[in-house]
Amino acid sequence: MIYPIILAGGMGTRLWPLSREEYPKQCLPLNDEHWSLLQQTLLRTQGLQDCAPITVICHEQHRFLVAEQCLQTGVKHFPILLEPEARNTAAAIASAVAFLLAQDSVKADKDAVFCCLPADHAIEQSDAFITSLNQAVQLAREYSQSLLTLGIEPTSAHTGYGYIQAGEPVSTEEYPKAGFKVQHFKEKPDAQTAQSYLEQGNYYWNAGIFMGTACAWQSAFTVYQPELWQHAKNTLQQAQADLDFLRLSSEQYSLLPCMPFDVAIMEQLSNAFMVSLDAGWSDLGEWQALWQQSKKDEWGNHIHGDGLLLNSSNNYVRSERLVAGVGLENLIVVDTDDALLVADRSQSQHIKKLVDKLSEQGRSEHLHHQREYRPWGYFQSMDVGKGFKVKRLFVKPGHGLSLQSHQHRSEHWVVVSGTATVTRGEQSFTLVANESTYIPSTVTHSLRNEQGHPLEVIEVQTGKYLGEDDIKRFSDRYGRA
Numbered sequence: 134m135i136y137p138i139i140l141a142g143g144m145g146t147r148l149w150p151l152s153r154e155e156y157p158k159q160c161l162p163l164n165d166e167h168w169s170l171l172q173q174t175l176l177r178t179q180g181l182q183d184c185a186p187i188t189v190i191c192h193e194q195h196r197f198l199v200a201e202q203c204l205q206t207g208v209k210h211f212p213i214l215l216e217p218e219a220r221n222t223a224a225a226i227a228s229a230v231a232f233l234l235a236q237d238s239v240k241a242d243k244d245a246v247f248c249c250l251p252a253d254h255a256i257e258q259s260d261a262f263i264t265s266l267n268q269a270v271q272l273a274r275e276y277s278q279s280l281l282t283l284g285i286e287p288t289s290a291h292t293g294y295g296y297i298q299a300g301e302p303v304s305t306e307e308y309p310k311a312g313f314k315v316q317h318f319k320e321k322p323d324a325q326t327a328q329s330y331l332e333q334g335n336y337y338w339n340a341g342i343f344m345g346t347a348c349a350w351q352s353a354f355t356v357y358q359p360e361l362w363q364h365a366k367n368t369l370q371q372a373q374a375d376l377d378f379l380r381l382s383s384e385q386y387s388l389l390p391c392m393p394f395d396v397a398i399m400e401q402l403s404n405a406f407m408v409s410l411d412a413g414w415s416d417l418g419e420w421q422a423l424w425q426q427s428k429k430d431e432w433g434n435h436i437h438g439d440g441l442l443l444n445s446s447n448n449y450v451r452s453e454r455l456v457a458g459v460g461l462e463n464l465i466v467v468d469t470d471d472a473l474l475v476a477d478r479s480q481s482q483h484i485k486k487l488v489d490k491l492s493e494q495g496r497s498e499h500l501h502h503q504r505e506y507r508p509w510g511y512f513q514s515m516d517v518g519k520g521f522k523v524k525r526l527f528v529k530p531g532h533g534l535s536l537q538s539h540q541h542r543s544e545h546w547v548v549v550s551g552t553a554t555v556t557r558g559e560q561s562f563t564l565v566a567n568e569s570t571y572i573p574s575t576v577t578h579s580l581r582n583e584q585g586h587p588l589e590v591i592e593v594q595t596g597k598y599l600g601e602d603d604i605k606r607f608s609d610r611y612g613r614a
Contacts, residue, residue, distance in 0.1 A: 134185040141191040141252035150472035155501040159253040180263035190214040197508035217383035223397035224389035227365035257413025280345040284337025290327035295339040312408040420481040424449040528588040533581030535609035542596030551588030
């Protein structure tokens with residue numbers, strides 16, 4: 134079997150203000166009207182020959198968002214591994230590999246191959262991508278003690294990617310031109326060096342896609358990163374099951390070195406191999422890349438949502454409300470409920486510095502949208518002022534908020550649609566559209582949707598402190614109490 138590992142732990146800060154710390158790039162439908170990048174990655178793996186259940190690893194704070202998106206695809210997966218903190222790709226991959234090696238199905242499969250895929254890549258030609266992956270699987274089994282990577286055939290002298298220098302070609306019985314031996318991994322080059330790589334023709338972009346047999350993965354970690362490997366096994370041994378998740382040990386995970394997998398393992402190998410990939414790949418790492426992949430009008434403009442441009446060319450505009458522009462050239466314009474970004478397309482790689490400034494100033498716009506997702510649905514901030522806040526709550530059928538209380542605020546719930554089952558102190562009752570209830574501070578309460586259709590509620594908070602951390606949970610079906 135082929136065991137895909139999906140790395141879903143990134144933050145995607147260069148795609149702010151659409152990508153936020155609590156709703157990152159991989160969970161957004163950036164290049165598709167329906168599926169997020171993570172969901173596209175999950176669905177794409179189903180084209181692999183003999184695909185086993187997927188192993189997804191993500192940050193603990195994204196667990197319910199990732200779980201919901203996995204559920205929507207219907208793709209079978211193991212319990213989702215939860216990183217207690219970001220420790221880069223070597224730690225995440227080592228933990229996922231240790232998890233798979235502990236599975237009975239892997240122990241019994243002498244031909245098991247692990248395929249590690251980032252969750253935030255866009256692939257235009259899925260069939261070509263799967264063909265290259267299946268080709269790499271054959272090469273991995275032919276050279277069963279070696280790890281492989283996929284090299285992207287470059288389309289420009291890009292300075293934002295690392296490069297792989299391909300050496301002598303290698304073949305298998307099924308694929309006479311299966312791939313190449315890796316000669317060197319190269320760091321991100323300057324423009325002149327990148328141009329020379331493009332002209333030489335044997336350099337490929339490093340996409341961070343890795344593959345190998347179970348024994349090749351274990352051997353690579355044991356030989357080249359024994360300390361990291363031991364901590365990864367320890368964090369798994371001390372992990373705790375939580376609903377459909379597996380929480381990796383926070384104490385042990387913090388001991389894992391914070392380093393990229395390329396540096397930790399791949400650059401150390403003397404027998405790594407590469408399969409070339411030409412499938413319309415992009416990591417969509419910045420708005421410029423998204424503009425390049427987007428469909429454009431005859432003037433080179435892409436408009437997602439509601440936009441009107443006159444005498445304008447080569448712009449990317451994304452907004453749900455009307456954005457009108459005259460005489461604009463080479464701009465990124467992204468409008469959300471609480472933030473507006475206007476940037477020169479050539480400067481889009483510097484947006485991360487803008488996000489860092491927001492963090493330094495103690496602002497919250499880099500952390501979350503006005504609509505914040507929870508395992509029971511979402512809430513959306515509608516208005517806020519001194520001593521009050523108004524929210525719209527959307528509760529999915531069969532879900533509900535925890536039994537909780539607040540020390541500093543009172544709440545007033547008004548049902549807009551659906552049927553609410555309310556617990557308030559010792560009382561339990563139902564509310565329908567246009568009915569309401571008041572919950573004083575310190576009183577325990579919960580809100581549940583026990584019907585088969587969505588529940589919408591307007592919540593008015595009043596009090597001296599209205600922060601989201603003013604909450605004490607007594608019981609919770611999602612394990613947050």
